[in-house]
Every structure is written in C-alpha cells, then in structure tokens.
Amino acid sequence: MPTLNDLKSGETAMIKEILDLDAATQAIRMGIAAGETITCIAKVPAGPTVVQHGGMELALGRDLCQKIEVVRQ
Amino acid sequence: MTSNPVLVNPDPHLCAGNGECHQPAQAIPADIQETIVLAGNPNVGKSVVFNALTGLYTNVSNFPGTTVDIPKGMLPDNRLLKDTPGVYGISNFSEEEFVAEKAILSGDKIINVVSALSLERDLFLTQQIIDYQKPMIVVLNQMDEAENKGLRIDVPLLQALLGVPVIPTVAVTGKGMSDILPQLTKAALGNPMTDCPDPEALRQLEDNPGRRLQTYGSRRQYVNSLVRQVVSQMEQGQHFSLSRLMGQLFLNPVVGLVSGLLVMLILYQVVGVWIAGDLVALTEETLMLGYVVPVIQKLVGSVIASNSPIYTILAGEFGVLTMSMQYIFGVLFPLILGFYIYISLLEDCGYLPRIAVLCDGLLNKIGLNGRAVIPMILGFGCVTMATVSTRVLTSQRERTIASIILAITIPCSAQIAVIVALMALAGGLKAWGIFIGMLSLIMIGLGTVLNKVLPGKSTSLMLDLPPMRMPQMKNVLRKTWVRTVVFLKEAAPLFILGSLLVSVMQVTGLLTLTERLLTPITVNLLHLPSEAAQIFIMGMVRRDFGGAGLFFLSDQLTQGQILTALLTIALFVPCIASFTVICKERGLKESALTLLGSWAVAFLIGGLTARLIEWTHIL
Numbered sequence: 266m267p268t269l270n271d272l273k274s275g276e277t278a279m280i281k282e283i284l285d286l287d288a289a290t291q292a293i294r295m296g297i298a299a300g301e302t303i304t305c306i307a308k309v310p311a312g313p314t315v316v317q318h319g320g321m322e323l324a325l326g327r328d329l330c331q332k333i334e335v336v337r338q
Numbered sequence: 339m340t341s342n343p344v345l346v347n348p349d350p351h352l353c354a355g356n357g358e359c360h361q362p363a364q365a366i367p368a369d370i371q372e373t374i375v376l377a378g379n380p381n382v383g384k385s386v387v388f389n390a391l392t393g394l395y396t397n398v399s400n401f402p403g404t405t406v407d408i409p410k411g412m413l414p415d416n417r418l419l420k421d422t423p424g425v426y427g428i429s430n431f432s433e434e435e436f437v438a439e440k441a442i443l444s445g446d447k448i449i450n451v452v453s454a455l456s457l458e459r460d461l462f463l464t465q466q467i468i469d470y471q472k473p474m475i476v477v478l479n480q481m482d483e484a485e486n487k488g489l490r491i492d493v494p495l496l497q498a499l500l501g502v503p504v505i506p507t508v509a510v511t512g513k514g515m516s517d518i519l520p521q522l523t524k525a526a527l528g529n530p531m532t533d534c535p536d537p538e539a540l541r542q543l544e545d546n547p548g549r550r551l552q553t554y555g556s557r558r559q560y561v562n563s564l565v566r567q568v569v570s571q572m573e574q575g576q577h578f579s580l581s582r583l584m585g586q587l588f589l590n591p592v593v594g595l596v597s598g599l600l601v602m603l604i605l606y607q608v609v610g611v612w613i614a615g616d617l618v619a620l621t622e623e624t625l626m627l628g629y630v631v632p633v634i635q636k637l638v639g640s641v642i643a644s645n646s647p648i649y650t651i652l653a654g655e656f657g658v659l660t661m662s663m664q665y666i667f668g669v670l671f672p673l674i675l676g677f678y679i680y681i682s683l684l685e686d687c688g689y690l691p692r693i694a695v696l697c698d699g700l701l702n703k704i705g706l707n708g709r710a711v712i713p714m715i716l717g718f719g720c721v722t723m724a725t726v727s728t729r730v731l732t733s734q735r736e737r738t739i740a741s742i743i744l745a746i747t748i749p750c751s752a753q754i755a756v757i758v759a760l761m762a763l764a765g766g767l768k769a770w771g772i773f774i775g776m777l778s779l780i781m782i783g784l785g786t787v788l789n790k791v792l793p794g795k796s797t798s799l800m801l802d803l804p805p806m807r808m809p810q811m812k813n814v815l816r817k818t819w820v821r822t823v824v825f826l827k828e829a830a831p832l833f834i835l836g837s838l839l840v841s842v843m844q845v846t847g848l849l850t851l852t853e854r855l856l857t858p859i860t861v862n863l864l865h866l867p868s869e870a871a872q873i874f875i876m877g878m879v880r881r882d883f884g885g886a887g888l889f890f891l892s893d894q895l896t897q898g899q900i901l902t903a904l905l906t907i908a909l910f911v912p913c914i915a916s917f918t919v920i921c922k923e924r925g926l927k928e929s930a931l932t933l934l935g936s937w938a939v940a941f942l943i944g945g946l947t948a949r950l951i952e953w954t955h956i957l
Contacts, residue, residue, distance in 0.1 A: 286547070286548075286551065287431070287547070287797075288798065288800065289551060290429070290547070290550060290551050290554060291426070291429075291431055291800060292800065293551070293554045293555060293558050294426040294427040294429070294459075294462045294463070294554065294558075295426050295459045295462070295802065296458045296459045296462070296558070296562075298555070298558055306586065307586060307589040307590075307695075309589065309591060309695060309696055309698070309699065310591060311699045312591075312695070312696065312698050312699035313695050313698045313699070313708065313799050313801075315589060315695065315803065318458075319456060319457075319458035319459060319565075320455045320456040320457075320458070320459070320487075320489075321456045321458075321459045321802060322585070322802070322803040322805075323800065323801070323802050323803070324691075324694075324695040324698070324708070324799060324800070324801045324802075324803055325798070325799065325800055326698055326702070326707055326708070326798035326799030326800070327698075327699065327702070327798075328702070328798040329798035329799065329800065
C-alpha cells in the first residue's frame with residue numbers, strides 16, 4: 266500500500282488509513298482523515314510532505330507520512 | 339466602571355508564564371462582570387480582533403504558535419477579554435492547547451474567530467465549543483480573501499445551521515469589527531451535532547485519548563456536511579496567485595538555502611554595517627561621548643569631588659550614569675530596534691513556517707521536529723521568551739532538548755547585534771564561518787547526545803502553513819516598538835545593577851582581585867588579556883552586556899581574541915532573566931545542569947577556538 270511519502274508533487278490521493286492514534290486524532294480536527302482527498306503540493310527530499318486540503322496547507326513529517334496509507338487517484 | 343482599555347499584558351512573548359511579566363501590569367478591576375474568551379485556529383486574525391476590541395496591541399504574527407501566554411484586556415462594562423493561543427480543537431496535545439482549553443472552558447462567553455478561507459478546518463473548533471454548550475458568537479474573518487478566491491459563503495444559512503450569531507468581517511481593514519460587541523449580547527448555545535452527549539459526558543469521552551477519536555469522527559462528518567451546504571466555489575479553475583507561488587517556491591530546498599543566506603547577508607549589511615557601524619558611530623561617539631557623558635560628568639563633578647570613590651561609581655569608567663547611558667542609548671537601542679524590525683518582517687510574511695518545513699529533516703536528527711524552529715528563531719530575539727515558547731512543542735522530551743539548546747547555543751538579539759558589529763572587526767566572513775560553524779557543531783553534538791540519552795521518542799511534524807502575505811508595516815512597526823520598549827525596561831535596571839557591581843568592584847579593588855583569580859581561565863585557557871574577566875562578570879548579569887563590554891575592550895584585542903571572546907560569551911550562561919524562566923519552566927535540576935553545562939562548554943570551546951586560530955593562522 267503506498268503511503269504519503271510515495272506521492273509526488275502534484276499527485277492527488279485518497280487517505281486510506283492513518284496508523285497512529287495521536288496523529289489521526291489531531292489531523293481529523295483539521296479535516297484530514299480516512300476517506301478525504303488530498304493533493305501533494307510539495308515534497309522536501311528526505312523531509313516532510315506538504316498536502317493541500319480544503320483551503321489549508323499542511324506539512325507532515327516523514328515518519329508520520331510513512332504511517333498514512335493512501336490510494337492514488 | 340471604565341470604558342478605556344486597561345493595559346494588562348501587551349506582549350505575550352516577554353511574559354515568563356504563570357502570569358508573571360517583566361512588564362509592570364496594571365491591575366484588573368476586582369468586579370469583573372463577565373469573562374469573554376477569544377478562540378480560534380492559528381492565523382485567522384484573532385489578535386487583530388483582540389486589538390480592535392480592546393484598542394490594544396498583541397503580537398500578530400503570521401506563524402502558528404506565537405501567542406504562548408494569555409493577553410487580557412478590558413471591554414466596556416467591566417468585561418474581561420482573554421485572547422488564547424490558536425488551536426484546532428479543545429484538546430491537550432501541547433501545553434499551548436492546554437492553556438487554550440482551560441480558558442475556553444472557564445469563559446462566560448466565547449467569541450470564535452474563523453477564517454472564511456478554511457471553514458472545513460475552522461468549524462471543527464466552532465462545533466466543539468457548541469457541543470460543550472458555551473454561549474458564543476462566530477466572527478467570520480478574511481471574507482475579502484475568500485471572495486478573491488471565488489468562494490461564496492451563505493452567511494444566513496451558516497448562522498441558522500450553527501444556531502449562533504455569525505458576523506462577517508475583514509479584520510485587517512476593520513470592516514465589520516464594530517458589529518462584534520453589539521452582537522455579543524445575542525451569544526447563543528447553538529445546535530449541537532447529531533447524537534451529541536451532554537457536555538459532562540462529552541468531556542469525559544473527549545478527555546480519554548483512547549476514545550475521543552470516535553466523537554471527533556462524528557463531529558468531523560457533521561462539520562463537513564455543514565460546509566457542503568454553506569460554501570460554494572463560484573468560478574472553477576485556479577486564479578494565478580502570487581502568494582501561492584511564493585509559498586510553493588520557499589518550500590524548495592535550493593530556494594530555501596539561497597533565501598536563507600540572503601536573509602543573513604541582508605541582516606549583516608543592515609544591522610552589522612549600517613546600524614552598528616554608521617548609526618552607532620553617530621549615537622555613541624558623537625551624541626553620547628561627545629555631549630551626554632561630559633555633561634553628566636560635569637554635573638556629578640560639581641557635587642562630588644572627581645577623585646572620590648562615589649564619583650567613580652557614578653561617572654567613572656564603568657559609571658552607573660555614564661556607562662549605562664552610553665551602552666543603553668548609544669549602542670543597544672539602535673541595534674535592538676533594527677533587529678526587531680527585521681525579525682518582525684520575516685515573522686509577518688509567512689516565511690518562517692516554510693523554513694520550519696525545510697529544517698524538519700535536520701531537526702529530526704537532534705530529537706526535534708520543524709516546529710522547534712519557532713522557539714529557535716524567537717531565541718535569536720530573546721532566549722527568555724523563546725524558552726516560554728517551547729510550550730508549542732508537543733512532548734516534554736522535545737521541550738527539554740529545545741530549552742537546553744536555546745540556553746547554550748542560541749545567542750539572543752541584543753547579543754547578536756553586538757556580535758554582528760564586532761564580526762566586522764574580527765575578520766568578516768571567515769570569522770562568521772568559524773563562529774557559525776562552531777555553534778552549529780555544538781548544537782548538533784548536544785542534540786544528538788540528548789536525543790540518545792533521553793528516554794522516549796520525539797513526535798513527527800504536523801504544521802499548518804499560513805499563506806504568504808505582504809507584511810503590514812503598521813503592524814510590524816507597532817510590534818517592533820513594543821518589543822524595544824519592553825526590552826529597554828527590562829534591560830535598563832539590570833544594566834545599571836551590572837555597572838554598579840563592576841564599578842564598586844573597581845573602587846574596592848575587588849575587580850583586580852577577580853581578574854587575577856580568573857587568570858587561569860582568561861589568560862591561560864582562552865589566551866585573552868586579564869581584563870576580559872569584566873566581560874564575563876557583566877555577561878552573567880545580562881548576556882549582551884558581556885558583548886557590550888567586549889565592544890569596549892575591542893581595540894586592545896587581536897581579531898582571534900575578539901572571536902574567541904565572542905564565542906565564549908555566546909555559549910556562556912544565559913542571563914539572569916532567562917535563567918529564572920528556565921527554572922520555572924523546566925525545574926531546578928534541569929536548570930542547574932543547563933547552567934553548569936553552559937559554563938563547561940563555553941570555556942572548553944573558547945580554549946579550543948583560541949588554539950585553533952593560533953595554530954592555523956586562519957585570521
């Protein structure tokens with residue numbers, strides 16, 4: 266299953282699951298949760314991925330992205 | 339009854355937590371009728387609303403996580419208005435969220451500021467406050483930016499669905515702001531989400547980290563359905579947006595590196611060359627040494643004989659009146675003013691959060707995440723306020739690492755200003771290279787060790803990036819002015835204390851004795867003249883006095899000695915104010931270790947640098 270780390274800048278994907286309870290709880294408040302569609306707008310090499318969703322840009326650390334499974338669209 | 343706003347806490351950065359400030363705070367009247375709490379996500383314009391309502395200044399920065407304490411102001415009819423740190427929900431993932439949670443749940447009425455640009459994100463908190471059944475109104479801000487993006491929001495429908503008054507505003511231009519207070523009387527409990535438990539039961543559920551995801555999930559779905567009904571995108575297709583383009587650009591590592599270097603070069607040119615060189619020559623030499631100091635000496639001399647110890651204490655070489663005037667107004671004031679304008683500009687345009695993203699990978703290696711860039715950069719302003727701002731970090735582990743690194747390796751702005759000025763004397767670019775190289779090496783070493791030694795695991799970055807914006811000059815200047823004034827108010831008494839201490843020591847002969855006692859360190863270890871002991875004594879009172887003292891000695895030193903002394907002072911103990919805050923925030927044991935550690939590191943690295951420079955003849 267691809268994770269957020271596998272997305273390239275410009276790709277859109279649907280979140281399948283966030284495999285970290287604390288992160289999932291924090292992210293759902295901002296609108297990022299399983300079933301939501303996000304667009305990767307930037308990827309720092311060996312660093313965070315920046316996604317866009319509902320007028321918001323969110324940067325997620327590499328370790329965390331590894332725990333967010335996505336389905337490319 | 340007062341209708342004028344009462345100044346309680348103008349700058350959250352400079353408060354040491356627990357409500358204690360360097361700034362003398364005016365008392366809040368005892369007969370508070372009502373407590374009103376301003377709540378909202380980060381960067382939605384909460385502070386601008388606070389200013390408009392109270393007529394007061396709070397720090398408005400385009401960076402989540404800079405309001406760490408709670409600014410308060412009075413509204414007409416003895417109502418107290420509290421600002422809170424920006425949060426995404428009533429939870430307790432960080433100290434900051436804990437502070438906001440406490441304030442929101444204890445308020446009588448809530449003014450919830452939301453951004454029209456990101457309703458999907460913002461309404462989660464709104465709905466949560468409604469679910470907790472707090473009387474509230476919603477301020478729908480940034481309406482102009484939403485219109486520009488082609489977003490249409492059905493305000494009457496939103497008001498009907500939420501069941502609370504909704505006031506559309508454009509806070510930066512003041513549009514709609516005068517409607518807020520009148521609407522406050524209509525604050526309502528609103529409509530809880532479908533199948534919402536009563537507030538007590540909800541609190542129990544959402545206080546439980548294992549169970550709250552479920553209610554959060556229901557609320558998220560409820561909020562998404564509200565947003566679908568209320569928001570419509572008018573025109574399809576993206577407009578060209580400079581802000582967006584810039585935001586993307588600064589996330590590119592190459593652009594980030596180049597812009598970072600550019601930012602430092604400009605800082606060097608403006609603060610180091612123009613202000614520290616040209617302007618300080620004018621303020622210190624022409625104004626202070628040419629006019630003010632001789633006048634003070636003449637005045638004091640007309641009352642006290644110029645060969646008496648009292649004269650030396652008041653108007654001598656380290657005189658309480660003469661040296662304080664010369665340093666505070668001649669040297670520090672112009673430097674601090676320049677530095678704060680610069681930092682405020684960077685803060686307000688949205689540049690810093692992008693730097694946080696770029697630095698995340700590197701900071702992970704020392705047990706921190708990109709978020710730690712916030713306290714680090716603020717640390718360059720003032721270590722005291724930066725230590726308080728480590729509250730934005732999520733775990734205690736990260737707070738410990740950040741506080742120690744701040745205390746030891748990050749020089750504060752007052753110090754940097756002096757450092758920048760002295761660097762030109764110490765050999766320019768090469769000296770900068772050694773200085774920054776050494777500090778970075780120590781930071782990496784220290785962080786790596788702490789990351790290995792401390793138990794647990796640090797958290798991953800999750801940072802919401804605000805749009806890049808043109809900084810508002812009015813805001814930048816106001817912020818700079820308040821910071822500078824607060825800095826001077828804090829610095830002046832300690833500076834006077836410092837010069838009193840040193841001149842009393844001079845008169846009593848203690849200074850020569852201390853200089854002799856410290857000879858093994860100053861002369862043998864650091865290869866500096868024995869007078870350098872003065873610098874360290876003053877540096878203990880306030881970090882930058884050490885630097886200022888060095889300024890004074892600099893014509894007697896070689897370039898290598900200036901650099902060695904600079905590096906030692908930069909690593910040296912944090913000032914009294916920041917040490918007090920470290921004690922408060924991190925506990926006695928950790929503070930004592932930080933203090934001893936900083937001494938050991940400072941003298942060790944100072945000695946090493948002195949030898950390195952001598953052996954390699956690099957300067």
